[in-house]
Amino acid sequence: MTTVTQPEGRSFRLSMLIYDSRYRSATIQIVALIGFLLLIGWLVSNTAQNLATLGKSVGFGFLGEPAGYDINQRLLDYDSRDTHARAGLIGLLNTLLVAVAGCVLATIVGVIVGVLRLSNNWLVARLMTVYVEMFRNVPVLLWIVFSMAILIETLPPPSAFRGDEPSASMLVGDSVALTNRGIYVPEPLFGRVDEEGNALSWRQGLGDVHLFGDSWIRFDVSLELIVILATLIAGIMVSGLIKTRADRIQNATGLRPTTWYWRAGVIIVPTAIVLWLMGFYLGKPELRGFNFGGGTHLRNSFIALWLALSLYTAAFIAEIVRGGILAISKGQTEAAAALGIRPRRIMSLVILPQALRVIIPPLISQYLNLTKNSSLAIAVGYMDLTGTLMGITLNQTGRELEAVMMTMLIYLGISLLISAGMNVYNNSVKLKER
Amino acid sequence: MKKSVFVGALATAGVIAGAAFAQMDDSDSTLAAVQDAGVLKCGVNSGLTGFAAPDANGRWEGFDVAVCRAVAAAVLSDPEAVEFVPTTPKTRFTALASGEVDLLVRNTTWTLTRDVDLKFTFLGVNYYDGQGFIVPKALGVSSAKELDGATVCIQTGTTTELNLADFFRVNNISYEPVPIETNAEAQQQYLAGACDTYTTDASGLAATRASFENPGDHAILPEIISKEPLGPLVRHGDDEWADIVRWTLNALIAAEEFGITSTNIEELANGTDNPEINRILGTEGTMGEMLGLDAEWAMRAIMAEGNYGEIFEKNIGESTPIGLARGLNAQWTDGGLLYAPPFR
Numbered sequence: 001m002t003t004v005t006q007p008e009g010r011s012f013r014l015s016m017l018i019y020d021s022r023y024r025s026a027t028i029q030i031v032a033l034i035g036f037l038l039l040i041g042w043l044v045s046n047t048a049q050n051l052a053t054l055g056k057s058v059g060f061g062f063l064g065e066p067a068g069y070d071i072n073q074r075l076l077d078y079d080s081r082d083t084h085a086r087a088g089l090i091g092l093l094n095t096l097l098v099a100v101a102g103c104v105l106a107t108i109v110g111v112i113v114g115v116l117r118l119s120n121n122w123l124v125a126r127l128m129t130v131y132v133e134m135f136r137n138v139p140v141l142l143w144i145v146f147s148m149a150i151l152i153e154t155l156p157p158p159s160a161f162r163g164d165e166p167s168a169s170m171l172v173g174d175s176v177a178l179t180n181r182g183i184y185v186p187e188p189l190f191g192r193v194d195e196e197g198n199a200l201s202w203r204q205g206l207g208d209v210h211l212f213g214d215s216w217i218r219f220d221v222s223l224e225l226i227v228i229l230a231t232l233i234a235g236i237m238v239s240g241l242i243k244t245r246a247d248r249i250q251n252a253t254g255l256r257p258t259t260w261y262w263r264a265g266v267i268i269v270p271t272a273i274v275l276w277l278m279g280f281y282l283g284k285p286e287l288r289g290f291n292f293g294g295g296t297h298l299r300n301s302f303i304a305l306w307l308a309l310s311l312y313t314a315a316f317i318a319e320i321v322r323g324g325i326l327a328i329s330k331g332q333t334e335a336a337a338a339l340g341i342r343p344r345r346i347m348s349l350v351i352l353p354q355a356l357r358v359i360i361p362p363l364i365s366q367y368l369n370l371t372k373n374s375s376l377a378i379a380v381g382y383m384d385l386t387g388t389l390m391g392i393t394l395n396q397t398g399r400e401l402e403a404v405m406m407t408m409l410i411y412l413g414i415s416l417l418i419s420a421g422m423n424v425y426n427n428s429v430k431l432k433e434r
Numbered sequence: 435m436k437k438s439v440f441v442g443a444l445a446t447a448g449v450i451a452g453a454a455f456a457q458m459d460d461s462d463s464t465l466a467a468v469q470d471a472g473v474l475k476c477g478v479n480s481g482l483t484g485f486a487a488p489d490a491n492g493r494w495e496g497f498d499v500a501v502c503r504a505v506a507a508a509v510l511s512d513p514e515a516v517e518f519v520p521t522t523p524k525t526r527f528t529a530l531a532s533g534e535v536d537l538l539v540r541n542t543t544w545t546l547t548r549d550v551d552l553k554f555t556f557l558g559v560n561y562y563d564g565q566g567f568i569v570p571k572a573l574g575v576s577s578a579k580e581l582d583g584a585t586v587c588i589q590t591g592t593t594t595e596l597n598l599a600d601f602f603r604v605n606n607i608s609y610e611p612v613p614i615e616t617n618a619e620a621q622q623q624y625l626a627g628a629c630d631t632y633t634t635d636a637s638g639l640a641a642t643r644a645s646f647e648n649p650g651d652h653a654i655l656p657e658i659i660s661k662e663p664l665g666p667l668v669r670h671g672d673d674e675w676a677d678i679v680r681w682t683l684n685a686l687i688a689a690e691e692f693g694i695t696s697t698n699i700e701e702l703a704n705g706t707d708n709p710e711i712n713r714i715l716g717t718e719g720t721m722g723e724m725l726g727l728d729a730e731w732a733m734r735a736i737m738a739e740g741n742y743g744e745i746f747e748k749n750i751g752e753s754t755p756i757g758l759a760r761g762l763n764a765q766w767t768d769g770g771l772l773y774a775p776p777f778r
Contacts, residue, residue, distance in 0.1 A: 003447065054531070054553055054670070054671075055553055055670065055671075056553060059479065068596045068599055068600070068601050069595045069596055070598075070599045070602075070609075070611045072610050072612065072613075079603075080596075080599035080600070080603060081603075149622075152622070152623060152626045152628045153626055158627075159572075159573075159627065174471030175454050180626060180627060180628045181585055181610075181628055181629075192745070228754075288583065289582060289583035290573075290581075290584040290585065290586070290630045291582070291583055291584075291585060291610065292581050300628070301612075353478075360730070378590075378613075378615060379615070381590070381612055381613040381615070383613060383616050387590070387613065391524065391549065391590060391591065392590055392591060392595065392613075395523070395524050395527070395590075395591040396547075396595075397547075397551075398547070398548075398551055398552040398590075398595065
């Protein structure tokens, strides 16, 4: 006879929530969640209560009021009678401009420096080490202020270009002026007109299309730009067809026809014809009143911020690139060399494509860093989102909570977009496991 | 492992909550809070010679600083019991609203929005100012209306920014604004020629010019494009505290009107034939008691740095490098706008 000891009834005791490992983790998580929600709820209610005590209400009506201030660098038309929302949009575009320009330059410089740091040339490798250590070990704010100070103190003011014997002169055939207010470069214009606005030639520009009427998101699209882009894209597609044909011939015969002049021609020639038809010319900057007029004005606040952010971030990117390359086994290089591939092509055809999958993830965070660091713009008076919406608008309307929260949300949105875009790219270059 | 994370999270939450609670209960009485702390936290300019700037020994000096000291003398019986908090145009209102300072005396323009919408109380005017332009004489400009196309340096976060936009708009001329955070940076850019002109309150321009190497090479243009009544301000909602600061300022102005100076005040405090002087100095009436202070509050305030006229002459008057004339800031009896309400 066997005695069966019946296990005790599956009675549930409260203490089991803590002492029974089956329930413990769930208990802890639930308690922590409740605590977290309570904390958030308390913060919100405390904020609301304090605002009520101060007699302030939360509202976004101020965004529709006239801003009243001017912004120097604006990618869309704006004047002081436009609304705070419009001013914020102008600031956002300035943030995006410096972020995109910064990411591009930082990537180019970073990749070059990263590769050169591995160079066999002692001097080149050491110089790159000095660059990397110098830039990444000094706070970026100092670099921004330092760049600005250099631009202001070393370049001549516009008045130095004036007079019979000016102490400064313009470069590149009198078309580029370096001043301590920024750099003036020629701007592309279409269709020459005289002073009354009458056309001087039958070749005319196409004008602009106005979108969204008078609302705060209104903007103009230049028809010339659309036509040029369309021509370029068409040219690139034809060029792609030529490449496909060359590939086919190479696969069939082993001989690749020389096509580079065809491929360049189908892009350049139609674009040049379209530009000529639309009366394209370069508007040179010239001294007018206190400043240079005409041309495109790259303000020194933009240049200082752009250079400082790019060079600073490039130092980190260089290290990421170097790490990515070192992660590829030396056997790959040797194998490629054994096949008779030249060193430069080994880098671009064998090493870098494999290194990219190591490089991309940390590169994303560098892009995000650069974008967020651009909010230091106020140090040099660059009117980005922090300068307009979270700067002057906040100050003139006193809407701290709303302005700061909106700015945070916008930065969050930008960062998430960059992450999403880069993740798509990462998926396309990561190791394909088949 | 999980448990320790959890305990850590709880502890963190507790610390945050505790810190937040600690900040909550200062809405009662600013006077009591200041007297408990034994020090007046006064928001001032981060450095504008003549108005608020530390001297060679690190002691804060200036026209605005003197108001802080007078209030400290009235409330705490010690003109030195002031903690000066340097603020920028952008941080000043947040500093005041959040209770970081008890009083803001930072050449701040009295406007309706600030008074009503930002929930502050302006307590009078200690300097009647207006916005002007400074240009190098070499520029050859004699009027602000000739500044078409000029690059203008401007402190961001100030009313001058809005006045500037309006001025150029009304006169239908264009300009290029260069926003700048502090007076010192503006000075650097202006002197390097990165901007043609610098605009701010005319008093600020005079003070800035005084610190140039060659002040004579720079001219302040005749146009004054705005009204800028500068005055001290406190948070809305504590009228007793507002009354104390308002009447301290009035006492300084009235003292000049009645000839009470830091040199003769001891003598006058023994009693005079003029009942108003007696009421100000506390030998007659109960004005100090009404304000929640003792009888000699105004006497101490005046003794701190002198009466309004003495403060003006010592810090920004014609004998100083800043060299401002009294102009609008003369007593009403001398054709100015200073007019203290009666002490009655």
